[in-house]
Amino acid sequence: MAKELIRLENCRKEFDGEVVLDSISLAIQDKEFLTLLGPSGCGKTTTLRIIGGFLRPDSGTVIFDGVKINDVPPHKRKINTVFQKYALFTHLNVFENIAFGLRVQRPKLSEEEIARRVQESLELVALKGYEKRSVSQLSGGQQQRVAIARAVINRPQVLLLDEPLGALDLKLRKDMQRELKQIQQQVGITFIYVTHDQEEALTMSDTVVVMNKGEIQQIGTPLDIYNEPKNAFVADFIGESNIIDGVMVSDNTVRMYGRNFQCLDKGFSPNEPVDVVVRPEDIDIVEVSQGQMTGTVTEVTFKGMQYDIIVDFQGFKWLIQTTDHSPVGAKIGVKIDPDGFHIMKKSEYSGLYGDYSSYSAEYDELSAAPDDGGQEDE
Amino acid sequence: MSKGKIFSGAFSAVGGFFDRFRRQSFAYPYVLWMALFVVIPIILIAVYAFTSSSGGFTLDNFSGMIDYAPVFVRSIWLAFVATVACILIGYPVALTISRMSPKNQRILIMLIMLPMWINFLLRTYAWMSLLENTGLINRFLASIGIFDLINSLHAGDLAYTPITHFQLINTDGAVVLGMVYNYLPFMILPIQSVIVKIDPFVIEAAQDLGANSRKVFRKIILPLSLSGVISGITMVFVPAVSTFVISKLLSNGTVMLLGDLIEMQFTGAAYNPHLGSAISLIMMVIVVICMSVMNKFGEGEEQAVVI
Ligand SMILES: Nc1ncnc2c1ncn2[C@@H]1O[C@H](COP(=O)(O)OP(=O)(O)O)[C@@H](O)[C@H]1O
Ligand SMILES: [Mg+2]
Numbered sequence: 001m002a003k004e005l006i007r008l009e010n011c012r013k014e015f016d017g018e019v020v021l022d023s024i025s026l027a028i029q030d031k032e033f034l035t036l037l038g039p040s041g042c043g044k045t046t047t048l049r050i051i052g053g054f055l056r057p058d059s060g061t062v063i064f065d066g067v068k069i070n071d072v073p074p075h076k077r078k079i080n081t082v083f084q085k086y087a088l089f090t091h092l093n094v095f096e097n098i099a100f101g102l103r104v105q106r107p108k109l110s111e112e113e114i115a116r117r118v119q120e121s122l123e124l125v126a127l128k129g130y131e132k133r134s135v136s137q138l139s140g141g142q143q144q145r146v147a148i149a150r151a152v153i154n155r156p157q158v159l160l161l162d163e164p165l166g167a168l169d170l171k172l173r174k175d176m177q178r179e180l181k182q183i184q185q186q187v188g189i190t191f192i193y194v195t196h197d198q199e200e201a202l203t204m205s206d207t208v209v210v211m212n213k214g215e216i217q218q219i220g221t222p223l224d225i226y227n228e229p230k231n232a233f234v235a236d237f238i239g240e241s242n243i244i245d246g247v248m249v250s251d252n253t254v255r256m257y258g259r260n261f262q263c264l265d266k267g268f269s270p271n272e273p274v275d276v277v278v279r280p281e282d283i284d285i286v287e288v289s290q291g292q293m294t295g296t297v298t299e300v301t302f303k304g305m306q307y308d309i310i311v312d313f314q315g316f317k318w319l320i321q322t323t324d325h326s327p328v329g330a331k332i333g334v335k336i337d338p339d340g341f342h343i344m345k346k347s348e349y350s351g352l353y354g355d356y357s358s359y360s361a362e363y364d365e366l367s368a369a370p371d372d373g374g375q376e377d378e
Numbered sequence: 379m380s381k382g383k384i385f386s387g388a389f390s391a392v393g394g395f396f397d398r399f400r401r402q403s404f405a406y407p408y409v410l411w412m413a414l415f416v417v418i419p420i421i422l423i424a425v426y427a428f429t430s431s432s433g434g435f436t437l438d439n440f441s442g443m444i445d446y447a448p449v450f451v452r453s454i455w456l457a458f459v460a461t462v463a464c465i466l467i468g469y470p471v472a473l474t475i476s477r478m479s480p481k482n483q484r485i486l487i488m489l490i491m492l493p494m495w496i497n498f499l500l501r502t503y504a505w506m507s508l509l510e511n512t513g514l515i516n517r518f519l520a521s522i523g524i525f526d527l528i529n530s531l532h533a534g535d536l537a538y539t540p541i542t543h544f545q546l547i548n549t550d551g552a553v554v555l556g557m558v559y560n561y562l563p564f565m566i567l568p569i570q571s572v573i574v575k576i577d578p579f580v581i582e583a584a585q586d587l588g589a590n591s592r593k594v595f596r597k598i599i600l601p602l603s604l605s606g607v608i609s610g611i612t613m614v615f616v617p618a619v620s621t622f623v624i625s626k627l628l629s630n631g632t633v634m635l636l637g638d639l640i641e642m643q644f645t646g647a648a649y650n651p652h653l654g655s656a657i658s659l660i661m662m663v664i665v666v667i668c669m670s671v672m673n674k675f676g677e678g679e680e681q682a683v684v685i
Contacts, residue, residue: 100584
């Protein structure tokens, strides 16, 4: 994997005077599965369109295989795209949709060559036998497959995918996630994938790029991003996090709620104010007498695999995920192992995230949040 | 949000019956109108076409029509030429307009429709005064010395008679020009309205797959806009093949079209409504055949959008 394929250097883009991308710098390795992850409107599609050649950065450089390609039009880039809403050619059948990339090539390919490669592509996306269908007769999932087959037919070095599963229902989404990953390994090319779904990003990617407000917040492996979030935004956006104000007393010791806890982090200045992240699953519930802290259970929600319980620690509400049931109103003790703490430097996001006082409201918001994934309101 | 849904749900359940009832009853005036002013006249035309002036059944009206075959051929030919000209002019115009900003599109569409606000007769009269032998165009050409120049080229040729004007009016060309001028907007508008509806991402997808702008046009924009061309053809060819005002004014009767022929049977000295009806009927059949052939072409395309 080591070879670098694409590099964005300080790419900046404004629309109508509004900064949409603020100095994005990003290196993409050959054959990796890289995901741009962030809330709707953070600039993911814009970044992708700059890589695809549909937009030019106002300033900054796009480098492909060592060559600056700012001025190379899309049809001359070895990059293909699976568009957010598929953008299939409605006047052509499945075969001709997929064959399109071959038919515009010069010198002309023979009909046999075209037929053979279309068959290959159809096989790749498990759509054999659908050649003659009109694309408007296909289900959303099948249209998605046609879009993928069409995009890989020219054997690009990079495939760009803009929320390709956004319009599919949950079950189909899960299946397609696995399948896309398989396709990527089979064809052995770089995938640059856009999603606002953190779970999707974590399960599929080699590298995750977390974005917000046109800026990259963090780049890393899914594990890094989850375990070592750089700031409160990332910690909150990737999974659930309790984020508490603390002070780094010295290496391996953090102070919050007026007492010291052992942790594994170091390298902060003495008594530096920090954000302390504790993941809900890293908290053990114990007898009050044995707890490092004690709190009162204010809410319990059964989630199938576990209970989500909200515990009030001196006015600050934590989310704890546990398999043991504790009734509302119970006093409980909690214990957090040193590796359960993750210490972050203060950032512009400090204090904005990680408090579960408005827990239920937040959950409602999450499930009702409209995404830009093309899901039409039923 | 759920409250709103429940309410609207209840509404539509109760309203379903009334909706249907209301919708049907809204159609009655139109059905009545169609019956009175379309169906009944067609039946009358058919009755006239198959009867003689004495009232008995006859096919003479049709067999006599063979004399007018040249008029049929000329009408269809000139309408065809005008339609092709409208496509050749209208398509690039429509394409250019559809690439502009929405504001400029509105302005240009307005400009294209502007002549239509002027009375049809007046517009055609205007062309008369332009095209006449002593009209504006010929006078302009004379004033810049074109005719003197041409005549001087033939100096010494004894058989040559000097010219003082080009014959513009009273030609097939003038009639076609009149048709193109009057019906061009009906070609531009449907094509433009179909092109602007093409999903820009579909065009990007084609570029993405390696198509340069020429191929994007040929493989995406052109096929996706055919439905607009087809409705444009319908809207130009049908009135062009049946016009009589344009030919009357711009050819002074020298270029006789079907429309003129029919008109003569009803108002002229050759008064013969039975023959006129028969010709109308045949023309209607020709138009219907042309249209169904066109629709075969457009099959599978999205329904053409007629503005
Ligand atoms: N063509 C455009 N003109 C004006 N604003 C745009 C355009 N494209 C995107 N934007 C704006 O840029 C921001 C980022 O958009 P986008 O990259 O599509 O975000 P994402 O894909 O992460 O949801 C949004 O606020 C959006 O409204
Ligand atoms: Mg987007």
